[in-house]
Each structure stands twice: as structure tokens, then as C-alpha cells.
Amino acid sequence: MNNELYEILRYGILGGSILLILIGLYAALTKRSLIKIIIGLSIVDGGIHLLLIGIGYVKNGTAPIFSPGFENSTANMVDPVPQALVLTAIVIGFAVTAVALSLVIRLYRHHNTLEIDEIKNLKW
Amino acid sequence: MKKLIVILLLAVTGYFMVISFMDLGKDGPVVKNGVKDFYLDKTVSELKVANTITSIVVNFRGFDTLGEVTVLFLAATALGGILYKKRHHVGERSVLFPSSTIVKAGSKLLFPAIILLGVYVFVHGHLSPGGGFQGGTIIATGFLLMLLAYDNFSVSHKVLSYIESFAGIFFVLFGLSGMFMGKTFLENFMPVGNLNDLFSGGIIPIIYILVGFKVAAELTGLIYTVLNEKE
Numbered sequence: 001m002n003n004e005l006y007e008i009l010r011y012g013i014l015g016g017s018i019l020l021i022l023i024g025l026y027a028a029l030t031k032r033s034l035i036k037i038i039i040g041l042s043i044v045d046g047g048i049h050l051l052l053i054g055i056g057y058v059k060n061g062t063a064p065i066f067s068p069g070f071e072n073s074t075a076n077m078v079d080p081v082p083q084a085l086v087l088t089a090i091v092i093g094f095a096v097t098a099v100a101l102s103l104v105i106r107l108y109r110h111h112n113t114l115e116i117d118e119i120k121n122l123k124w
Numbered sequence: 125m126k127k128l129i130v131i132l133l134l135a136v137t138g139y140f141m142v143i144s145f146m147d148l149g150k151d152g153p154v155v156k157n158g159v160k161d162f163y164l165d166k167t168v169s170e171l172k173v174a175n176t177i178t179s180i181v182v183n184f185r186g187f188d189t190l191g192e193v194t195v196l197f198l199a200a201t202a203l204g205g206i207l208y209k210k211r212h213h214v215g216e217r218s219v220l221f222p223s224s225t226i227v228k229a230g231s232k233l234l235f236p237a238i239i240l241l242g243v244y245v246f247v248h249g250h251l252s253p254g255g256g257f258q259g260g261t262i263i264a265t266g267f268l269l270m271l272l273a274y275d276n277f278s279v280s281h282k283v284l285s286y287i288e289s290f291a292g293i294f295f296v297l298f299g300l301s302g303m304f305m306g307k308t309f310l311e312n313f314m315p316v317g318n319l320n321d322l323f324s325g326g327i328i329p330i331i332y333i334l335v336g337f338k339v340a341a342e343l344t345g346l347i348y349t350v351l352n353e354k355e
Contacts, residue, residue, distance in 0.1 A: 029134075087181055
């Protein structure tokens with residue numbers, strides 16, 4: 001991979017993940033529907049995962065897996081620590097989303113609406 | 125007005141994120157002299173596991189994974205507790221529209237293949253990309269397909285909770301036997317074999333298979349609980 005392509009890739013991944021985080025925060029802060037707020041939080045999750053993976057990347061890197069033929073390419077391997085971290089973070093993010101959605105189902109059952117404006121005592 | 129405040133806030137946040145993150149990796153790897161080389165070296169020389177991420181998740185940070193599995197279990201329990209109500213008639217679900225014959229026949233055809241793929245992914249978790257969490261999720265998607273296609277398809281919560289409990293208990297038991305046979309919790313006390321063999325890595329594949337069963341059972345139960353929700 002030449003230098004220019006690597007720069008474009010790096011800026012793309014880091015800038016894109018920052019953009020994703022901001023989009024998710026915007027959705028979570030301004031939208032009035034509870035489902036959309038949860039979607040926003042999920043987008044923040046995805047952005048943070050992409051940012052962590054992007055930080056762990058090295059130039060001309062390969063996956064940190066010693067498959068046949070790649071046993072001696074240790075120097076080229078990307079950092080495995082952020083990937084392991086992100087594996088944990090995805091599972092935790094999933095658990096958080098599941099619990100949040102169950103709370104939304106419960107709220108819908110009580111108030112018959114998903115708009116937070118119409119649910120009293122829950123205004124921004 | 126509110127949106128303007130939010131946009132201003134996010135602009136400030138974005139500015140600081142850009143100036144702190146955009147220069148990362150400009151000259152060489154971001155983390156120098158980190159634990160990367162230690163992990164890559166030990167994975168091949170000591171554990172004989174091909175996938176470094178698996179060796180980190182299950183062996184070096186195995187205790188973390190136990191906590192993670194516990195969090196997933198707690199989420200499933202919390203979901204069941206929040207959505208609990210006395211069910212008068214279990215078995216029929218409220219579906220928006222009945223699925224057609226094509227969907228039914230197709231999902232019957234795909235279901236075993238999806239289960240097989242999930243089992244493949246978590247059995248080969250120490251050799252190729254994938255592992256217990258990923259394989260378990262694939263199996264749960266197979267169950268989701270069946271639950272969406274057939275409105276009378278049901279899974280037994282009892283069986284699911286037995287699978288879940290046994291997988292969790294055996295995870296802890298393997299950790300404790302590492303403590304008794306070696307020095308530390310989750311120590312790799314079994315013979316490690318050769319690199320890139322299916323039977324290699326000591327307790328790592330066994331624990332990842334257990335994690336796969338646990339995640340599959342938990343996610344299936346979670347999906348089933350939410351799908352059974354009705355007005």
C-alpha cells in the first residue's frame with residue numbers, strides 16, 4: 001500500500017468514526033422518539049468501536065492470526081489488544097441496547113406512546 | 125433553539141476529538157512498546173493458538189470474559205424481569221402478517237445450515253476469525269429466522285436456562301481447576317498441541333465452545349422473550 005492511500009484510509013476511518021459518534025449524539029439529544037434515541041446510542045457505539053479499531057491499525061498490517069503462511073509476519077500484524085477490547089465492547093453494547101429496548105416496551109405499555117414529549121416527568 | 129445548542133455542543137466536542145485523534149498513526153504505530161509484541165509472541169510460543177484475539181479474550185484476559193458473560197446473563201435476566209407479566213396463553217404470538225409458503229420452506233431449509241455455520245465458527249474460534257460470541261450470535265439468528273417464519277415455533281425456556289447454567293458453571297469450574305493444577309485462575313493446564321491443529325491450545329477452545337453455547341442460549345431466550353411480547 002502506498003503512502004497516499006494509507007493517509008486517505010487513515011483519515012477516512014478516524015474522521016468517519018468521529019462523524020458517527022457526533023451523528024449518534026445528535027440523534028440521542030434532539031430526537032423525540034425513544035426508539036430513535038436508542039438508535040442514536042447504537043450509532044455512538046459503532047463509532048467508538050471503529051475509532052478503537054482504527055487506532056490499532058498499523059501500515060500494511062495483517063490480521064493478528066497465525067494462519068498457515070502467515071506464521072512469520074509478526075512485525076506486520078495489527079495491534080490485537082483494541083480488537084479484543086472491541087469484542088468485549090460489542091457484547092456490552094448489545095446488552096445495553098437490549099435492556100434499553102425492554103424499558104421502552106415497558107414505557108409503551110404504560111403510556112401508549114413512544115414520544116417523550118407526551119410522557120410526563122420525562123422532559124429534556 | 126434546542127437544536128442550535130446541541131449543534132454548538134457537538135461542534136466543540138467534534139473539534140476536540142478531531143485535534144486529539146486525527147494525528148494518531150501518522151508516523152508508525154500509535155502504541156509503541158505496548159503489550160502487543162508480548163501477546164503475539166506468547167500466543168505462538170506458549171499457547172499454540174493461531175488467533176491472537178482468542179488467546180487474549182480467553183486466556184490472558186479470561187477473567188474479563190467471565191465478567192462479560194456475567195453482564196450478558198444479567199442483561200437477559202433484567203430483560204425477563206422488566207418484561208415479566210403473567211402469561212395466560214403461551215405458544216401463540218401476535219404476528220403482523222402470516223408468512224408465506226416460500227418464507228416458511230426457505231427458512232426450514234436455511235435453519236440447519238445457519239446452526240452448522242455457527243457451530244463451525246465457535247469450534248474454530250482459536251484458528252480462524254470468530255469465536256464463541258460470534259458463533260453464538262449466528263445460532264441465535266437461526267432461531268430468530270424460525271421464530272419469524274413460524275408463529276407456532278417455540279423454544280423451551282427451561283432447556284435454554286439449563287444450557288446457560290451448565291455452560292457458565294463449567295466455565296468457572298475450568299477456571300478453578302486451573303487454580304488447583306497450576307497457580308492462577310483460568311491457567312492453561314492441558315497439553316497445548318501444535319499450532320493450527322483443531323485440537324490445540326489446551327483449555328482455550330473448550331472455554332470458547334462453552335461461551336458459544338451460553339451466548340446462543342442467552343440470545344435465543346432474549347429474542348423469544350421480546351417476540352412473545354403483546355398488548
